[in-house]
Amino acid sequence: NGNKLHCLDVLNAICSVILGNIKETDPLKKLHNHIDERSQKKFPVRITMQTITTTLMIRKETKAATTIQKAFRKWKLRRALKVNTKRLEWQSTSSSRNSYSSLCSSSPR
Numbered sequence: 001n002g003n004k005l006h007c008l009d010v011l012n013a014i015c016s017v018i019l020g021n022i023k024e025t026d027p028l029k030k031l032h033n034h035i036d037e038r039s040q041k042k043f044p045v046r047i048t049m050q051t052i053t054t055t056l057m058i059r060k061e062t063k064a065a066t067t068i069q070k071a072f073r074k075w076k077l078r079r080a081l082k083v084n085t086k087r088l089e090w091q092s093t094s095s096s097r098n099s100y101s102s103l104c105s106s107s108p109r
Contacts, residue, residue, distance in 0.1 A: 008039050 022028070
């Protein structure tokens with residue numbers, strides 16, 4: 001449950017990585033069934049444990065969160081740049097208006 005791992009699950013994963021893809025023959029199937037039976041007798045709690053999350057699911061969730069965070073940061077930066085650009089444009093137009101009006105008021109009529 002949650003982030004708990006059973007030692008047999010880890011052992012099975014290590015064996016599958018080391019052995020790789022092998023043909024499942026009858027003796028291998030019998031050995032696998034025998035190991036499962038013995039492990040169920042030794043670890044009855046393992047039967048009641050349910051797999052809620054896997055490392056693959058956790059990786060996908062982490063990748064999705066990273067992608068969302070990166071997109072949000074880019075959006076926030078673009079928005080800040082857009083606001084600053086508009087502010088600069090407004091300041092430049094208002095300063096040019098002020099300079100124009102000062103020129104108009106200072107000219108003799």
